[in-house]
Amino acid sequence: MIKARYFLLCLLSALLCGAEPAARQDDAPPIGVVSFPVSSNVAKDLDNAIKIRTLTAKNIEVSNKFSVINIDTLDTFMRQRDISPVKLYRPEEMEKFPPDFAQFLVTGFVSIENKGYRVKINMLDLTEQEFLFGEEELIDGTNETALWDGVKTLIGRFLEKAEKAIFFYDSEPEKEYRVGDTGPAGGIIFYAKGNRSGGWRYLEVAPPQTESRAPWGLEFSDGFITPSFLDTKSELGTGKKNTKDIAEQSALWENKTAIAAQLCNALDYGGQTDWFLPSQDELMLVYVNIAASGLGGFRNEPYWTSTESSYQFAYFQSFREGRQFFNGYKTMPMYVRAIRAF
Numbered sequence: 001m002i003k004a005r006y007f008l009l010c011l012l013s014a015l016l017c018g019a020e021p022a023a024r025q026d027d028a029p030p031i032g033v034v035s036f037p038v039s040s041n042v043a044k045d046l047d048n049a050i051k052i053r054t055l056t057a058k059n060i061e062v063s064n065k066f067s068v069i070n071i072d073t074l075d076t077f078m079r080q081r082d083i084s085p086v087k088l089y090r091p092e093e094m095e096k097f098p099p100d101f102a103q104f105l106v107t108g109f110v111s112i113e114n115k116g117y118r119v120k121i122n123m124l125d126l127t128e129q130e131f132l133f134g135e136e137e138l139i140d141g142t143n144e145t146a147l148w149d150g151v152k153t154l155i156g157r158f159l160e161k162a163e164k165a166i167f168f169y170d171s172e173p174e175k176e177y178r179v180g181d182t183g184p185a186g187g188i189i190f191y192a193k194g195n196r197s198g199g200w201r202y203l204e205v206a207p208p209q210t211e212s213r214a215p216w217g218l219e220f221s222d223g224f225i226t227p228s229f230l231d232t233k234s235e236l237g238t239g240k241k242n243t244k245d246i247a248e249q250s251a252l253w254e255n256k257t258a259i260a261a262q263l264c265n266a267l268d269y270g271g272q273t274d275w276f277l278p279s280q281d282e283l284m285l286v287y288v289n290i291a292a293s294g295l296g297g298f299r300n301e302p303y304w305t306s307t308e309s310s311y312q313f314a315y316f317q318s319f320r321e322g323r324q325f326f327n328g329y330k331t332m333p334m335y336v337r338a339i340r341a342f
Contacts (some may be wrong), residue, residue: 018113029103029166031066032074033057034085036108036119048141049110052151056106059155065162069102077101078162080243099198103127104166107159115186119154123162127199133161146243146245170182177202179289185340187272187278188296190289191282198237200341205278208267208297211337216304216314217250217330225312225330226250227261234280234307234315240341242306243276260304264338273340277306283317284324290317302333304328 019307038049061068078085087093088107097105108121117139123132135158139150171311173194177189191203217225223285226268227249232242246261260277267275278286283305291298300320305316309326316328328334 009017018102019171028065028067030059030069030101031060031104031106032069032102033071033102033106034078034088034108035075035108037085038112038117039108041235045112045141048117048147051116051144052139052146053108053134054068055148056108056121056155059152060106060159063155063159065159068106074102079123082111087126089131091117094124094126094129097126099127100109102134102322117147117150119150121154121158123158124164125199132165135161142313174201180293180295183270183340184271184342185274187270188290189338190286201238202286202342203282204340205290205296205341206267206269206275206340208337210267212263213333213337214258214263214304214334214336215331216260216328218257218259221329227259227328229308232279232306232308234305236281236285237341239282239306239339240274242279248305250304260334260336261306263336267338272340274342275340277304278339279317280305280307280317282322286339287317287322287339292322297334298337301335303337 023251029261036049036053036056037047042047057068057071060066072150077083081095081096083096085107088105091200103126105124105126106121107124108119110116118136119139120134120136122134124130127134128218135154137150137154137157139154140146152196176181177192179189179192181189183189183202185204185206186208187204189202190205215238217227219225227246230242230245230249232245243261243265246259247265250259250262264277265274267273269275284305286296288296290296298319302316302318302325305315305317309315312330313327314330315324315326316334
């Protein structure tokens with residue numbers, strides 16, 4: 001009986017969305033529709049909140065602009081990782097979703113208003129770990145047809161906003177860059193991957209006038225070095241998170257000396273504020289792809305990476321001979337050059 005009702009609900013939703021679904025966009029991004037809490041303990045309201053969520057997912061799916069994750073699969077995934085819908089606005093919660101599982105999330109809340117339901121839904125970008133936009137609709141809850149029509153109207157506006165915020169196939173083609181080109185923030189492109197993924201396609205290193213000299217961490221009188229060991233990563237694409245983790249921990253203690261990650265995290269140059277301290281592999285690419293050819297204005301000196309090797313040491317890159325070393329004592333001042341991904 002339950003399966004029959006679910007099938008009928010999905011069928012009617014598809015019919016209400018239009019006679020023919022639009023053609024699916026190539027590489028439609030995966031999206032999950034999280035359960036909608038409701039400000040009521042009445043059985044009918046709880047049941048309607050479930051229906052609103054189901055219809056929301058189905059209307060988005062019929063648009064063929066997204067690849068909608070099965071609701072049961074999403075719920076199981078979130079239970080296994082102890083992810084609560086009310087905490088999803090925190091970056092640390094968004095980080096629990098791997099990129100190949102979901103790129104976007106729709107969260108919502110249903111509140112009782114007169115004889116209807118005030119439905120608020122929000123779009124979260126898991127790649128950038130940020131809120132994109134919200135939409136709401138007062139839906140008549142007196143019968144199922146009104147409920148279906150209200151969700152259709154809501155998702156219609158939602159998809160219009162998604163069109164502007166996410167999809168770019170109606171706009172001018174993305175500008176292409178090659179290694180060695182001047183980047184949009186006035187730096188130098190030192191890496192270009194084939195396609196955009198994980199929210200970026202290019203890596204740009206800041207120009208020489210932005211560089212500084214600073215320690216990786218500071219040693220306190222009790223012998224502790226801060227930041228402490230954070231399990232930072234070395235791979236391509238990890239420098240941004242490394243920098244964020246280091247800067248967040250260093251903000252917990254008072255000091256008058258800025259460390260390398262803080263300097264990169266605070267850099268505002270070329271109209272951009274998303275600079276970070278490169279990881280071990282990212283800084284090696286800076287050396288191999290541009291510095292070894294005399295580009296970028298680098299000194300024949302060591303430069304910090306954001307990758308630790310132990311509690312006391314971090315990796316650094318020698319721009320004299322191109323080697324990397326694991327035994328950079330964190331309190332030692334070295335040169336710092338920020339990069340950004342876009």
